Amino acid sequence: MPLTPEIRWIDTPEALDAACAEVADADVIALDTEFFRENTFYPVPALIQFSTGGPAWLVDPQAVACTDAFRRLLAEGPLKLVHAASEDLEVFAGWAGVTPSPLVDTQLAQGLLGENPGMGYQKLVEHWTGHTLPKDETRSDWLKRPLSETQQAYAALDVIYLIEVWHQQRESLERHGRLAWLMDDCAELVAQAGRNGEADAQWYLRQRQLWRLTPRQVEAYRRLTTWREGETRARNLPRGWLVHDRVLYAIAEALPENRFELARIEDVKPSLIKRDGDTLLALVAEARHLDDAALPPSQPSPMAPEFKRVLKALKKVVNAEAEAQGLAPEVLLRRRDLEALVIAHLEHEPLPLPSGWRGERLNAGLIRALEEQPR
DSSP states (O other): OOSSOOEEEEOSHHHHHHHHHHHTTOSEEEEEEEEEOSSOSSOEEEEEEEESSSSEEEEOTTTOOOOHHHHHHHHSSSEEEESSOHHHHHHHHHHTSSOOOSEEEHHHHHHTTTSOTTOOHHHHHHHHHOOOOOOTTTTOOTTSSSOOHHHHHHHHHHHHTHHHHHHHHHHHHHHTTOHHHHHHHHHHHHHHTTOHHHHHHHGGGGOTTGGGSOHHHHHHHHHHHHHHHHHHHHHTOOHHHHOOHHHHHHHHHHOOOSHHHHHTSTTOOHHHHHHHHHHHHHHHHHHHTSOGGGSOOOOOOTTSHHHHHHHHHHHHHHHHHHHHHTOOHHHHOOHHHHHHHHHHHHTTOOOOOOOHHHHHHHHHHHHHHHHTSOO
8 A cells, every 4th residue: 555645635515525425335434533632621623534445535624514424424334443532532523523433443453452452553554564654743733724745645644554454453353252342342432432421420530549538528529520520621621721630639638618728728729719719619518518428438548458459369360361361451451440349349339340241251250359358
């Protein structure tokens, strides 16, 4: 395949609909996006690329809105291929109002083949085709117009190899009996892309220092982060531009009752107090006035010997299965999920065991390892 692909530029609705008609009967379509995301929460779409193995179509989203024909192509149509899809899905959700489906993330596919689960596109192409792609436009300004010939070629190369790569990945996945695993993971990826509200309420669990807080402080932090996540979308601001996690953590730790106490907290700026101080104090007050029975359980310390012992036993199960399958352990179960299992076990709560193909291979061993732990 040449490193000088055929490129077709699209900047009118008519041209976009004509391209959709041309690829309507394809079995697979490769997708990619270029975007800008420095001073907004939502990515600003700068370019939409797609190909079915021949020419590469480059859509200028600054000039043309998504048409119904392209929206149908994304939401129904052929199998879509995207590499490292999470941010691209956000771009499509904003520009087209839909999530591409059915979808295969070729980075996830590579992880299920025992390779580096975070393999980048350039290394992926080199791995499967032997071609070395240029890297000179990696940090290019994709919002400028007109795009240079080098920029256009770079963007086109981001899609024209995906189908060739996918054919080889699929053959290998079928040979290893893992194609169904990938389709399950990609279906979950698409489903998760539409769960913003649920994700907001769970953001606090990403905090690695929750165990240092009392149950009331944890509840305050949960309410503060849930509010912040919703506000970043409503105001279209990066999280850190509104308020950092570390600041919300400090507020939850201090449980301030008034603006004076709020202002004494490190990194709480006057501009934050002026803009959102009353809201932050109201959220803290809600947590402060809850009955003890309504508070979340205290978090066990990950430094405690019991926590470390249980975590080690669970990691042993995951590592053994990962070695047997030739996979990186994090492809089977992330550390965050392992820690959630430890916490549930120590707190005598229902176990958040993995589902699907991971559960089939891990749950018996995980349960057995927990049952063998001394009480």
